[in-house]
Amino acid sequence: MQFIDLAAQYKHLKERIDKRIQTVLEHGQYIMGPEVQELEEKLADYVGVKHAITCANGTDALTLALMTLEIKEGDAIFCPTFTFFATAEVIAYEGATPIFVDSDPDTFNICPIDLENQIQKVIEEGALNPKAIIAVDLFGLPANYPEIEAIANKYNLKLVEDAAQGFGGEISGKRAGSFGDIATTSFFPAKPLGCYGDGGAVFTNSDGYAELIKSYRVHGKGKDKYDNVRIGMNSRLDTIQAAILLEKLQEFPTELKARNLVAQNYTKELMGKYKTPFTPEGYISSWAQYTLQHESRDVIMAEYKAKGIPTMVYYGTCMHQQTAFEYLGYNKGDFPVAEALSDSVFSLPMHGYLK
Incomplete structure (x- = not known):
């Protein structure tokens, strides 16, 4: 897969x-x-x-x-x-x-x-x-x-x-x-x-x-x-x-519909087991990634891997914690929502041809 x-x-x-x-x-x-x-x-x-x-x-x-x-x-x-x-x-x-700037806990955006x-x-x-x-x-x-x-x-x-x-x-x-x-x-x-x-x-x-x-x-x-x-x-x-x-680009609208269908199916099956993505009223996502949140991320990702299902982490380190930005003087705990996300989010396969 x-x-x-x-x-x-x-x-x-x-x-x-x-x-x-x-x-x-x-x-x-x-x-x-x-x-x-x-x-x-x-x-x-x-x-x-x-x-x-x-x-x-x-x-x-x-x-x-x-x-x-x-x-x-x-x-x-x-x-x-x-x-x-x-x-x-x-x-x-x-x-x-x-x-x-810290993240919104529901959408993960700024x-x-x-x-x-x-x-x-x-x-x-x-x-x-x-x-x-x-x-x-x-x-x-x-x-x-x-x-x-x-x-x-x-x-x-x-x-x-x-x-x-x-x-x-x-x-x-x-x-x-x-x-x-x-x-x-x-x-x-x-x-x-x-x-x-x-x-x-x-x-x-x-x-x-x-x-x-x-x-x-x-x-x-x-x-x-x-x-x-x-x-x-x-x-x-x-x-x-x-x-x-x-x-x-000509095919993109069709693929976008397929991505949204995949996301709906994921949410239907996984809601309650993980924190599933939130899409506010009036918004449409293009589902670049379908990202879940769970405190036991590493254990869950290992279980998916054992079933032949690849997963990815976006993003494991916040910007304020990157070595390149140490000169800015930020500390752990400055952005609690974002830091919690970097420790707990993982993404499942997502594309327009997923069955």
């Missing part, structure tokens, strides 16, 4: 994907070929935003967002401590300071109450400039954007949606990737919409932000690649990956 069965997906889409790749091989435009623009247009239409700009990976997508928002040394950027390392890594990479507490604490201390929030759509479920956006507006902060896991999720019909000032996603193979390598995208309704992102992703180019008007980076999505994603 596979935790994420990419082979089953490829078998289902093989003829269409192979044809797309063959077309790229024939026209030979491997970098920024026509499939890249076609994908960007279809991604923007699916998410419901004006602009979708593809890039090399999800981490670069976050970096491009922070570069566009002019994040710099002395800025405080608020993000969850219970998430993948990249969310906080890109903040430090820009010279800014990550300010970690807690709006603690978010506001952390913002007020930074303001009171006065050493850093509160600049932005990065909210993560953890395990496929969009964060609480109605409350987070209100907090961002209250304190005049920019908001970035990290939808690396949330692509396909919704709040009241508004899709992940359309929240905040800028949103990002990842097309890493294991993500809900994944390619066969690395890939990412940035979403925004701002024409100005879109032009900056397009420039930054190709060495800060101006009118052409030899006119460099700012310091940028090299972060382009390969044409072959765009071709693959075009076919996967």
Whole structure:
């Protein structure tokens, strides 16, 4: 049994994907070929935003967002401590300071109450400039954007949606990737919409932000690649990956329905035995992972392994406990909900072809 069965997906889409790749091989435009623009247009239409700009990976997508928002040394950027390392890594990479926030005990996403507490604490201390929030759509479920956006507006902060896991999720019909000032996603193979390598995208309704992102992703180019008007980076999505994603995006709504059916069946069978995922009213999850919580995690995972069922832990160490962030001075117990999650959550197999 596979935790994420990419082979089953490829078998289902093989003829269409192979044809797309063959077309790229024939026209030979491997970098920024026509499939890249076609994908960007279809991604923007699916998410419901004006602009979708593809890039090399999800981490670069976050970096491009922070570069566009002019994040710099002395800025405080608020993000969850219970998430993948990249969310906080890109903040430090820009010279800014990550300010970690505890989790909501039910959704596992960033807690709006603690978010506001952390913002007020930074303001009171006065050493850093509160600049932005990065909210993560953890395990496929969009964060609480109605409350987070209100907090961002209250304190005049920019908001970035990290939808690396949330692509396909919704709040009241508004899709992940359309929240905040800028949103990002990842097309890493294991993500809900994944390619066969690395890939990412940035979403925004701002024409100005879109032009900056397009420039930054190709060495800060101006009118052409030899006119460099700012310091940028090299972060382009390969044409072959765009071709693959075009076919996967077409199939994605069907796979999303299948993922939700799997999640419903899991919950029906496992409710009461474990703490099962909570989806608030009006929300739709894309189920990047189906994550359970239990104090005897290691014993339970061993039992599943003995039955030939793979399980995974996302995430075993919070950001404030990572060696790389020791310089920030956080201690065990600073974020009790997130720390409890890192000690007790585990995920079951989840994909659109699970029987």
